[in-house]
Amino acid sequence: MNEIPQMDDQAAPEPKRLSRQGEERRKLLRSAAVGGAMVCAALAGFFQHKFANAAPRLRPPGALDEEAFLAACIKCGQCVQVCPVRAIHLADLHEGVGNGVPYIDARAQACDFSCDATQCILACPTGALSHGIDKKEQVRMGVAKLVAPDACLARKGEGVKGPARGAAFPGLLRYEQVDRWRPQPVAKHEYNLDSCDLCVRECPIEGAIAMEPLTNDPADKRRTPVVRKSCVGCGVCEMMCPAEPAAIRVEIMTTGREEGVRRS
Amino acid sequence: MKPGFLSRTLNGLAMLLGRQPTKPEPEEMTEDSRALHAFKKTPAERKRRKAAIAAERAEEGHSHKWRNRRWASIIAVNGVFVLSYWLDLQLVEGALTASRVFGFHFADLNSSLQLMLAHKHVVLNLVIGVTTVLALYLLFGGRSFCSWVCPYHLLSEIAEMLHLKLADKRLVKNHELDRRLRVALFVVFAALAFATGYTLFETISPVGIVSRALTYGTAVGLIWVLLLLLVEIFWSRRFWCRYVCPIGLTYGFAGVAAPVRILYDGTKCFHEGKCRQVCLVPHVLDMTKLGYAAEVRSPVGPDCTRCAMCLDACPTGALTFDIAGVTRRPPVEPPPLTPPPEGPQVGVGRAGAKTEPVA
Numbered sequence: 001m002n003e004i005p006q007m008d009d010q011a012a013p014e015p016k017r018l019s020r021q022g023e024e025r026r027k028l029l030r031s032a033a034v035g036g037a038m039v040c041a042a043l044a045g046f047f048q049h050k051f052a053n054a055a056p057r058l059r060p061p062g063a064l065d066e067e068a069f070l071a072a073c074i075k076c077g078q079c080v081q082v083c084p085v086r087a088i089h090l091a092d093l094h095e096g097v098g099n100g101v102p103y104i105d106a107r108a109q110a111c112d113f114s115c116d117a118t119q120c121i122l123a124c125p126t127g128a129l130s131h132g133i134d135k136k137e138q139v140r141m142g143v144a145k146l147v148a149p150d151a152c153l154a155r156k157g158e159g160v161k162g163p164a165r166g167a168a169f170p171g172l173l174r175y176e177q178v179d180r181w182r183p184q185p186v187a188k189h190e191y192n193l194d195s196c197d198l199c200v201r202e203c204p205i206e207g208a209i210a211m212e213p214l215t216n217d218p219a220d221k222r223r224t225p226v227v228r229k230s231c232v233g234c235g236v237c238e239m240m241c242p243a244e245p246a247a248i249r250v251e252i253m254t255t256g257r258e259e260g261v262r263r264s
Numbered sequence: 265m266k267p268g269f270l271s272r273t274l275n276g277l278a279m280l281l282g283r284q285p286t287k288p289e290p291e292e293m294t295e296d297s298r299a300l301h302a303f304k305k306t307p308a309e310r311k312r313r314k315a316a317i318a319a320e321r322a323e324e325g326h327s328h329k330w331r332n333r334r335w336a337s338i339i340a341v342n343g344v345f346v347l348s349y350w351l352d353l354q355l356v357e358g359a360l361t362a363s364r365v366f367g368f369h370f371a372d373l374n375s376s377l378q379l380m381l382a383h384k385h386v387v388l389n390l391v392i393g394v395t396t397v398l399a400l401y402l403l404f405g406g407r408s409f410c411s412w413v414c415p416y417h418l419l420s421e422i423a424e425m426l427h428l429k430l431a432d433k434r435l436v437k438n439h440e441l442d443r444r445l446r447v448a449l450f451v452v453f454a455a456l457a458f459a460t461g462y463t464l465f466e467t468i469s470p471v472g473i474v475s476r477a478l479t480y481g482t483a484v485g486l487i488w489v490l491l492l493l494l495v496e497i498f499w500s501r502r503f504w505c506r507y508v509c510p511i512g513l514t515y516g517f518a519g520v521a522a523p524v525r526i527l528y529d530g531t532k533c534f535h536e537g538k539c540r541q542v543c544l545v546p547h548v549l550d551m552t553k554l555g556y557a558a559e560v561r562s563p564v565g566p567d568c569t570r571c572a573m574c575l576d577a578c579p580t581g582a583l584t585f586d587i588a589g590v591t592r593r594p595p596v597e598p599p600p601l602t603p604p605p606e607g608p609q610v611g612v613g614r615a616g617a618k619t620e621p622v623a
Binding site: 004020028030031032034035038039041042045046049067068070071072073074075076078079080081082089090091092093094096097100101123124125126127221 | 290364375376385389445448462465466480508
């Protein structure tokens with residue numbers, strides 16, 4: 001095929017003109033095929049999201065309800081950049097229309113509101129992380145739930161000696177008594193607890209979770225964590241739970257996340 | 265229509281929308297331009313050009329000055345994104361879809377358009393970001409982004425080099441597509457965003473994918489980018505940028521009358537077509553064919569990415585950067601009534617590139 005249009009328009013002989021017409025038709029068909037392929041590729045992302053039934057992702061604080069969030073997010077990662085504990089990651093192409101959308105893997109690194117809440121929200125240029133939130137207590141990412149009660153150390157009456165998740169765990173947490181401003185490695189923090197209460201002790205939301213006796217017997221050391229309505233689903237309890245896999249986990253909300261949003 | 269700003273702009277818009285360039289009728293040309301064409305078609309002038317071209321071809325090789333500057337620009341801009349994050353410099357945060365530059369919001373026009381259509385709601389920060397970027401594109405020409413910033417463009421240029429090498433050896437053949445495809449895809453993706461409520465184009469946009477992969481290490485998406493590059497190498501030269509990318513179309517509209525542009529000077533041109541050979545969007549250089557320019561000095565249309573490959577390729581300095589109303593040029597001289605004396609040295613060389621660009 002000619003790359004350069006020729007300058008001189010010589011009248012082409014008849015058979016050549018026919019083949020030029022054929023070439024034009026082929027070009028049109030090729031273009032339609034390529035266009036179709038591109039739309040199909042994008043639609044694959046859509047169907048992947050609609051029908052693959054993948055487990056929902058924990059979204060950063062302030063995220064709109066899932067469908068609105070996916071639409072409103074411009075996939076820039078500014079929320080990733082401001083997070084002091086690097087809790088936020090961007091999803092990749094295999095998550096379909098979720099490609100480039102931020103999520104949190106709470107077990108690996110939960111949002112502990114080290115930033116004094118909602119830096120990611122302030123960084124969001126589109127309001128996908130709702131600008132109507134300005135306190136961590138308004139956030140609704142999910143709700144913590146004791147998913148494996150039998151694994152819970154408190155319910156077994158067991159304590160914790162040493163770091164919560166072992167010496168190799170890379171996660172960070174704000175230990176205010178150590179440093180008000182810089183989150184500290186969880187692995188560097190030694191605990192010495194007769195009865196494990198890490199999910200309650202390290203919860204950044206006051207009154208969101210409490211330890212209650214398992215039985216009425218005062219001699220019984222066993223306790224059980226009880227999650228209250230004010231839980232925001234940040235996942236710190238999930239990150240800190242020494243049981244493997246975690247006994248307490250965040251049940252991710254995909255709707256109802258905007259409940260705490262200040263309407264203006 | 266009379267030659268001038270309006271006819272140029274309308275023609276530029278029509279070509280953005282996929283119209284094939286046409287040769288203007290004599291009444292659509294300026295008097296000077298008609299005279300220049302007539303002069304250039306005189307046998308003596310043809311002969312002089314031929315001799316000059318022969319002399320010029322004796323010393324082969326062409327400059328890569330602009331390409332090198334552009335590559336430096338692409339690497340620098342994307343490098344600042346990456347370093348800002350990894351070294352926590354906080355100069356440019358985000359990705360090419362949206363960012364904060366020294367704290368100021370920037371938002372990509374096409375990403376924002378998709379988002380507004382899908383989400384049907386706009387917040388102030390986004391309006392600020394869009395306005396800032398739109399102002400830049402109105403000034404510099406939207407598609408300047410393509411060749412001076414877009415990281416996919418750089419990858420695609422390398423793929424193009426491979427394609428041309430293989431095509432030279434007749435191992436691959438370029439398959440041209442219809443430029444109206446881009447318009448169709450723009451409409452389809454806009455409609456899909458509105459109808460489904462998802463920014464579907466974002467899912468497959470190699471600009472966002474490469475930009476995020478560089479900064480955040482999301483590497484799975486690069487498989488898709490690699491696939492696109494393979495298509496460009498083996499099947500259709502620069503097919504994404506030429507025929508598919510709706511981003512380029514959005515930017516083209518934004519820069520439809522941008523003062524920063526490339527200017528074609530018909531008096532210096534030998535009509536060798538070297539510029540069209542290297543051009544990503546050769547339809548914008550149709551006026552460089554002998555007898556096609558409506559004006560003696562014609563600005564290149566809005567689909568032009570200001571990549572300046574044509575400046576590098578042009579042996580006569582007929583193409584230069586220009587800022588409307590700022591760059592000073594001597595008035596157009598009427599063609600001489602008698603052709604200059606014959607001689608290969610006349611008019612050869614890289615003269616004429618007097619203006620420095622602001623890009």
